[in-house]
Amino acid sequence: MKNRLKVLRAERDWTQADLAEAVDVSRQTINAIEKDKFDPSLPLAFKFARLFNLxxxxxxxxxxxx
Amino acid sequence: MKNRLKVLRAERDWTQADLAEAVDVSRQTINAIEKDKFDPSLPLAFKFARLFNLxxxxxxxxxxxx
DNA sequence: CCTATAAGTAAAGTAAGCTTTACCTATAGT
DNA sequence: ACTATAGGTAAAGCTTACTTTACTTATAGG
Incomplete structure (x- = not known):
């Protein structure tokens, strides 16, 4: 599973920590997802979708x- | 997290076992998701989406x- | 050179997703 | 009444998502 989080973050000039706070997970979780260490849960995917309106x-x- | 699996299944006259086989999980997993016992993983959600074309x-x- | 900030990573632990086995209930057909 | 099929559920176990703590690396600014 690939994702566009890093780009979406960059477009808004957000750090991994900013994004983590916005969706209420740890910074390491954001890093791991961006680095394809694991996939987000479906509820977390919904949070990203809502946040980025995509x-x-x-x-x-x-x-x-x- | 609510879902429309039961209805989508009914529209196609599929059993929980049929759906389980189609997305390659156990029948109990389908049952648990339909009964809101837990949410599917994101990869599994993608499989449902592809299967039902939604x-x-x-x-x-x-x-x-x- | 020093400091601050962002990102990468790792280990240990908890929680959630999923499997297998197994049994139980409900409904429909013979 | 018997059998077959579909659905519900529970326990034990494994895997994956996520946390906390902590250390490391890279970059930029003073």
Whole structure:
């Protein structure tokens, strides 16, 4: 599972810590997701979607889908 | 997190076992998700989305969103 | 050179997702 | 009444998501 978090963050000039606070997880969790260490839970994916006002499918990409 | 799996299944006349097989999880997992015992992982949500050809946000609903 | 800030990473622990086995209940058909 | 099929549920165990603490590296500004 790939994602666009780093870019979306950059567009807003947010740090990993800023984003972590915004969706209420630890900074390490954001780092791990950006580095593809693991996938976010579905509830967390919804939080990102709401925060960035984007559909989940436009921020997270299932490898199998292509 | 609520979901429309039961309805989507009914529309296709599929059993929980059928759906489980289609997305490659156990029947108990489908049952638990339908009964809101837990949320699916994001990868599993993507599988449902692909299977039913629907955006994730049209099958799963974040309670906080309203 | 020193300091501050951002990012990367690792270890240990808890919590949530998911599996397997197994049993129980409900409904429908014979 | 018996059988088959679908759904509900529970326990034990494994894997993955996430936390906390803590150390490291990179960059930029004084």
């Amino acid at each position: 559909p989940i499918e436009e921020m997270f990409f299932d490898e199998d889908d292509r | 955006p994730i946000e049209e099958m799963f609903f974040d309670e906080d969103d309203r």
